[in-house]
Amino acid sequence: MRYRTLAAWCRRRLGGRMRKIPLDAGFSCPNRDGTLSFGGCVFCNQAGSGTGLLHKGFDPRAQWDRLAAKFVNDPDEPHPWAYLQSFSNTHGPVEKLAAVLAQVAALPGVRGLCLGTRPDCLDPEKLDLLTAAPLPVRLELGLQSANDRTLARINRGHDAACFARAVTGAAARGLDVCAHVIAGLPGETLEDFLATMDFLAALPVWGVKFHNLFVARGSLLERSWRAGEYQPMERAAYVAWMARAIPRLRADMVVERINADPAPGELLAPDWASDKSGVIRDIRQALKDLDTWQGRDRDAPDAMPQW
Numbered sequence: 422m423r424y425r426t427l428a429a430w431c432r433r434r435l436g437g438r439m440r441k442i443p444l445d446a447g448f449s450c451p452n453r454d455g456t457l458s459f460g461g462c463v464f465c466n467q468a469g470s471g472t473g474l475l476h477k478g479f480d481p482r483a484q485w486d487r488l489a490a491k492f493v494n495d496p497d498e499p500h501p502w503a504y505l506q507s508f509s510n511t512h513g514p515v516e517k518l519a520a521v522l523a524q525v526a527a528l529p530g531v532r533g534l535c536l537g538t539r540p541d542c543l544d545p546e547k548l549d550l551l552t553a554a555p556l557p558v559r560l561e562l563g564l565q566s567a568n569d570r571t572l573a574r575i576n577r578g579h580d581a582a583c584f585a586r587a588v589t590g591a592a593a594r595g596l597d598v599c600a601h602v603i604a605g606l607p608g609e610t611l612e613d614f615l616a617t618m619d620f621l622a623a624l625p626v627w628g629v630k631f632h633n634l635f636v637a638r639g640s641l642l643e644r645s646w647r648a649g650e651y652q653p654m655e656r657a658a659y660v661a662w663m664a665r666a667i668p669r670l671r672a673d674m675v676v677e678r679i680n681a682d683p684a685p686g687e688l689l690a691p692d693w694a695s696d697k698s699g700v701i702r703d704i705r706q707a708l709k710d711l712d713t714w715q716g717r718d719r720d721a722p723d724a725m726p727q728w
């Protein structure tokens with residue numbers, strides 16, 4: 422493999438695969454509840470990337486029982502982790518976060534917690550609380566782009582410096598951070614995307630999740646797309662960008678995802694975004710054709726590391 426996958430990291434560090442169980446604990450997002458804005462980031466659908474199970478009456482324990490039952494106690498699934506994925510899971514009072522952490526730690530068979538949030542929702546008190554949690558915690562932190570003009574254009578509501586502060590504070594406490602980035606944001610060039618790689622590589626970031634921008638039903642981007650103001654990236658361009666971006670990362674970073682995975686019914690455009698495995702195959706082939714690998718343009722120029 423020409424990049425360090427999550428599966429490789431799990432094999433070496435955990436001794437087996439990690440299974441993430443998505444849970445909705447009822448958090449909102451400052452970019453949706455009016456604290457910063459009501460519209461949200463332009464690409465965000467109104468479900469905030471969640472399962473929606475909470476609104477169907479399932480509390481986190483009931484969600485876990487429903488979704489994790491077949492993995493807990495399965496010897497082939499030694500690491501079921503809770504994944505607080507919907508919206509911004511450190512937004513709101515610290516007492517709420519403390520209660521949710523206690524609830525997650527009590528889930529039967531849970532081995533760790535991945536928690537998605539925004540960098541502007543992580544003050545020192547919340548970082549201390551996460552560090553003291555009675556189970557391993559990994560943060561999934563949205564950056565999307567290191568270009569502040571892009572961040573303003575997509576209505577993120579924070580700048581790149583805010584992300585850097587959050588990562589530095591988390592890493593100083595021993596918390597791993599997986600950064601989320603998007604290729605093909607409105608107005609962005611390949612150079613902007615590569616500059617985001619350089620920005621991440623200079624920070625104590627543990628891993629990266631890449632997404633190709635797609636038009637989600639109900640997002641602000643849908644309006645721009647329908648008005649002809651936004652055209653999604655071509656598949657070949659995304660593959661070419663990824664083959665340039667991965668070598669710019671540090672070789673020790675974990676590449677947890679290399680393309681987006683739209684939820685059923687969510688994708689409006691481009692059609693190719695539904696071919697997740699085909700796009701992964703194309704990116705791997707492009708890295709091979711260029712005889713390049715993660716870290717080649719940074720700290721592993723001479724030989725591909727054995728991850």
Ligand code: SF4
Nearest residue numbers: 450452461462465508
């Ligand atoms: S921060 Fe996340 S949940 Fe909030 S609007 Fe942006 S994408 Fe949606």
